[in-house]
Amino acid sequence: MARDRLAAMRANQKTFQDPQNQPHSGPTLSVQPQGNSQLEAGPLTTTDEKSLDIDNFMEQVSDLNSLIKTINDNISQLRNLQQQSLTELDSDSSPSTAQNDQILSTSTTQRMTEASRETSSMIRNCKNRIESIQSMIQASSRPRNQFNVHLTQIGALKKRLMDSISKYQSVEQEFRQKSQARIERQYRIVNPNATQEEIRQVIGSDQSAQIFSQALMTSNRYGDARAAFNEVKERHQQLKRIETTLTELMEMFNDLATMVEEQDQVIKDVENGAVEVEKDMEQAGQHITKARDSAAAARKKRWICFFIILLLLAIAGAIVAIVIVTNNNKRQQ
Numbered sequence: 001m002a003r004d005r006l007a008a009m010r011a012n013q014k015t016f017q018d019p020q021n022q023p024h025s026g027p028t029l030s031v032q033p034q035g036n037s038q039l040e041a042g043p044l045t046t047t048d049e050k051s052l053d054i055d056n057f058m059e060q061v062s063d064l065n066s067l068i069k070t071i072n073d074n075i076s077q078l079r080n081l082q083q084q085s086l087t088e089l090d091s092d093s094s095p096s097t098a099q100n101d102q103i104l105s106t107s108t109t110q111r112m113t114e115a116s117r118e119t120s121s122m123i124r125n126c127k128n129r130i131e132s133i134q135s136m137i138q139a140s141s142r143p144r145n146q147f148n149v150h151l152t153q154i155g156a157l158k159k160r161l162m163d164s165i166s167k168y169q170s171v172e173q174e175f176r177q178k179s180q181a182r183i184e185r186q187y188r189i190v191n192p193n194a195t196q197e198e199i200r201q202v203i204g205s206d207q208s209a210q211i212f213s214q215a216l217m218t219s220n221r222y223g224d225a226r227a228a229f230n231e232v233k234e235r236h237q238q239l240k241r242i243e244t245t246l247t248e249l250m251e252m253f254n255d256l257a258t259m260v261e262e263q264d265q266v267i268k269d270v271e272n273g274a275v276e277v278e279k280d281m282e283q284a285g286q287h288i289t290k291a292r293d294s295a296a297a298a299r300k301k302r303w304i305c306f307f308i309i310l311l312l313l314a315i316a317g318a319i320v321a322i323v324i325v326t327n328n329n330k331r332q333q
Contacts (some may be wrong), residue, residue: 020320057150060133064157073165074119075171081112082175086196099240109234114244116172123165127252130157134263165253169246171283174313179235186232203239236292 085108137150180203187202188194194202 021304032219054146057133060129061153064129065160067122068157068160069163070128071119071122071161072167074115074122075164076167078112078115078168079118079171079175081108081115082178085112086175086178109238112238113241116241117124119168120245120248121254122251123161123168126161127256128258130154130161131259134259140285151263155260158260158263162253162256162260165249165256168315169249169253172242172245172249176239179238183232183235186235244307 088108134151134154137147137154142150184199185216189201191198
């Protein structure tokens, strides 16, 4: 079951690698009040300086569960910030209003970038701590039952973190799609007759600013076009950041998936080793029983031989006595 679920999660990662196949629309997200409390990272402690006894292990597991919860909260907060950045410039505005909205959007963009950076950092920290604990468990000598229980708990943490990474990827992918759709809308303000090929170049090319500038020179809606140009530059930077984030998330997801597979193999090897030990013990018990039975049979045979020898000696003694008595009687006659 674990391998089937892991294979399904890996298959889903392909959707994050091909932005061209994604639609430009998605469900509308509600805007909620923003705060900074959800963006605080947890303590970046490691287990290198701690002995991993049962108490410390449970403490580490609890800390990591809390960190994963904070990661999920940050992802939700990031989604709200992304939605806010999309809605701030979502209405047709005059140049002056667009300029004020642009200032507000820049503030939101900075918070969004910081939230993304911090969330990625926490995911990386959580992954490294899980790797460290797993290595310490595998290097330690502990009872097999405790070993399996600890590895199972670490496996659950890894899968929870993988779920969080998948959620983060979905949020970033959805924002990428909406940003691309937004860029298309803004470019059509400047160039209403733009072809799909031109739209693709504006969205995917590093020369999008130059392409947009050329279209801007021929536009008869300079005020709106200028505001659209400023937004497109910002959106393009966001798309580049998203691509970098998705690449990093893909690498961390694959690392965790590999760890899950390796852990499953370790547990399987331990279980196979335990089965072999049980078989050896069973065979040893059978050999001991057989040896005990053989020893008892040998003792029984020795006693039988002893009594046979005694009987033969008694018979021989009787015969000798009879012969002696007979000879004595003959002499007396």
